[in-house]
Amino acid sequence: MTSSADPYSPARDREHWLLPWYELPGYPVVMKVDKLSISFDPELGDAVRSAAAQARKPVSSWLAEAASSKLRAEALTEFLDGWEAEHGVLTAEEVARAEQELGLSSGDTAA
Numbered sequence: 750m751t752s753s754a755d756p757y758s759p760a761r762d763r764e765h766w767l768l769p770w771y772e773l774p775g776y777p778v779v780m781k782v783d784k785l786s787i788s789f790d791p792e793l794g795d796a797v798r799s800a801a802a803q804a805r806k807p808v809s810s811w812l813a814e815a816a817s818s819k820l821r822a823e824a825l826t827e828f829l830d831g832w833e834a835e836h837g838v839l840t841a842e843e844v845a846r847a848e849q850e851l852g853l854s855s856g857d858t859a860a
Contacts, residue, residue, distance in 0.1 A: 787812075 789797065801811035833839060839847075848854065 797812065798808055801808045804811055806814075829839075
């Protein structure tokens with residue numbers, strides 16, 4: 750008998766059948782994924798494959814982490830721009846205190 754909780758049940762919504770789903774070992778649920786096709790300059794592609802191999806991760810996982818990191822950085826930039834527009838530019842002391850509270854050294858920041 751097939752239940753609606755079964756990811757392969759015909760009772761599942763139509764989206765289930767249009768997007769790829771994968772069952773990951775050790776996870777009790779099936780995970781929806783969004784497959785993308787991307788192109789790189791050959792040198793960048795080589796560097797990405799090398800970095801993923803160095804991290805012992807599949808290229809898709811490495812790229813997903815990189816994209817997530819980029820989105821977080823852009824969200825932080827947008828937030829700080831808005832904060833500074835309302836409250837003024839952060840002082841060196843405020844930045845130093847934030848770095849200390851976050852356990853960062855000056856060399857760890859992107860700015």
